[in-house]
Amino acid sequence: MKLYPKNFSTAVHNCNLSGISLSRYFLDIEIVLNETTEDEILRQMEKNLSVMEKAAAKGIAGVTSFSGLTGGDAKRLAAFRATGSPFGDSLYLEAMIQSLAVNEVNAAMGVICATPTAGSSGVLPGALLTMRDKLNLDRRAQLNFLITAGGTGALIGNQASISGAEGGCQAEVGSASAMTAAALVEAAGGSPSQSAHALAIALKNLLGLSCDPVASLVEVPCIKRNAVGVVNAIAAAEMALAGIESRIPVDEVIQAMGSIGRMMPMALRETALGGLAQTPTACRMTAMLQQEGHIPWPFPAAGRNED
Template sequence: MILTIKELIDESKNYASVADLMIAQEMEYSGASREKIRAAMHRNLEVMRSSVAEGIAGVKSVTGLTGGDAKRLNDYLASGKFLSGDLILQAVRNAIATNEVNAKMGLICATPTAGSAGVLAGVLVAVEKRLGLTDEQAVDFLFTAGAFGLVIANNASISGAEGGCQAEVGSAAAMAAAATVLAAGGTVEAASHALAITIKNMLGLICDPVAGLVEVPCVKRNALGSSQALISADMALAGIQSVIPPDEVIEAMHKVGQVMPSIFKETAEGGLAATPTALGITRKLGFAD
């Protein structure tokens, strides 16, 4: 079992890629064949692409709190009047689309959680076109993200209830950043720095879902998480490194999560969830005591 980023970097030298290392780990853990494991990941890829497409077409959540923003952003992209980069906005749009589908109780792929599912799907569906990835390379992207996510889960947390949103959207963005670096031809070391840069900039992010629902501010946090992943990847590909080693950054996230007050850990008792408007929404939906 890979326990640290350093071990991941060292061990990956014995395999063709980080993706192959992750598959070998899964084969050892589950006893499943390589073919079966890759087939399951192909299914995950199909679900991601489908959720993005469905969300862009326009959906509404069960509560009516969220929905339609992916379509709005898609129309805005088509106008050509946007200020930020086309690829970043595609990833943002895709992330919103995925989380809007989740909010309508549609089918998504939790990566690493349902509440943060938009980040990895959003980034992958955007970069696979830019980088010209084949289906097999897109699947490798997911295995790579999983390898880095495994280290985070083993040393910190991917649970909002345990570590706040830094553990959910933060982890998802870090996974996406690392996988993007490798998909773009970067080194495993550069990928690890992309992970560290991402987590550092999401350190302390709280989990404060309005009315206890995975909608507000979750959908927009996924959007910004996807943009953070791409910026971190570009920084790492440019040769920028994290002064604090990746494993120490992960440990710092773990410690921050441990001391974070419970009102900021998915309880809907603090942050945006405690604003007058949020409390009004909670009452309107019949969720108030």
């Protein structure tokens, strides 16, 4: 069976040998492994990109979640930015608005593109939609951004996990932030090796993050974590572009994330049985949602399995 590259250092090594970018490398693998063509891959990626654009626009206009628990924060932050933040304007602010917007649309059962999951779907579009103008990325370069993020995300998934039920939020927002950082570096003209450092730095910053959503809904704290995920991605990319290196090699960082996930108690892996989900306020919110018929009683049930 034809296999995906084993780890990130293999990918960097092969890119350096052939003098190609990570996006070219992952594109070539995609063509061979999945018996497809470059045009077909780009066509499908274009579809995904336009979904991200529509979701961001919809979220900035303002949405309310399915449960009624969340929504409107992207709009709020955009209004705040428009009146002038006391800290001055920044691309970080712009990226947070886009990330919140996409993830609020997700909570509202709107159409999004999972990157890598629905719960972390705001991180990558937040970075891409903000930085594409700044970096003068043409459409093809934007699609390359998605291919690099997808390829590096797969390296995380194969060595660790991208599932909150398996590895906590570090596996979802952590992975989203890390693969976004790697793609940002390439888009800004950095090397494959700098992408690897960016991914390692971004992932290290979010190691240990638990998945403890209130009432098991993909809303609190998920939505705001998407904003933090994008800020972390940009910060890691800037550090890597400056030549700052991760002291721990990228694949060891990814494997550490997987190992932390396996040590994480079930209560902190998407079960709503621990952490924020079991705070007095979260329990009150859960009871309220039950009364309104949004979730069936009893919840969360004792002895429930993960995810």
